[in-house]
Amino acid sequence: MNILIAYITKYGTTEACAQKLAEKLDGSVTLVNVKKDSSATAHGYDKIILGVPIYGGDIEREMKHFVHQNFPQIMGKPLGLFICGLFEGEKGLAGLKKAYPEQLLKKAVVTDLFGGSVVQSNLGFLERPIFRMITKIKTDYSNISEEKIEAFAQKMNEK
Numbered sequence: 001m002n003i004l005i006a007y008i009t010k011y012g013t014t015e016a017c018a019q020k021l022a023e024k025l026d027g028s029v030t031l032v033n034v035k036k037d038s039s040a041t042a043h044g045y046d047k048i049i050l051g052v053p054i055y056g057g058d059i060e061r062e063m064k065h066f067v068h069q070n071f072p073q074i075m076g077k078p079l080g081l082f083i084c085g086l087f088e089g090e091k092g093l094a095g096l097k098k099a100y101p102e103q104l105l106k107k108a109v110v111t112d113l114f115g116g117s118v119v120q121s122n123l124g125f126l127e128r129p130i131f132r133m134i135t136k137i138k139t140d141y142s143n144i145s146e147e148k149i150e151a152f153a154q155k156m157n158e159k
């Protein structure tokens, strides 16, 4: 069973979540950062998982491009979709809806928000005030849910 986890990450949180997820999946997992590897493809995998962080309510264009380029392959296999972001509840779900096309969200075996994390000192000079304005968070913070990663993996393993 060959599984693809295609992700994007800026400060490493989504990558760390993708790695944790990979450890819990049954099969051979390939992790691909689609921002670093523009030749990445979803061809030849039995299951596909996509993961992206939310910035300013949206995702980076490289994942939109990957989805567009690989749409038939992604729609044709058991699919899991996750996002990383600090917002929970309705605001968190709004991020998930914005991240992926409706067809993918409907087709997915499992979708979830894994939470996010931030280290203030890592943020750029301009990014820090933007981050504080958007999230109202002024300290280092993490709400990554190991339980959600575990439950996501279980659902993918059942398919």
Ligand SMILES: Cc1cc2nc3c(=O)[nH]c(=O)nc-3n(C[C@H](O)[C@H](O)[C@H](O)COP(=O)(O)O)c2cc1C
Pocket (backbone or CB within 6 Å): 008, 009, 010, 011, 012, 013, 014, 015, 053, 054, 055, 056, 057, 058, 084, 085, 086, 087, 088, 092, 095, 115, 116, 117, 118, 123, 127, 130, 131, 134, 135
């Ligand atoms: C400038 C900035 C804007 C952000 N905007 C959002 C947002 O709109 N919604 C949200 O849920 N999280 C937001 N976050 C939190 C990130 O999604 C979170 O830190 C995530 O873990 C980053 O993942 P990465 O390290 O893989 O890039 C923002 C973070 C920064 C720095």
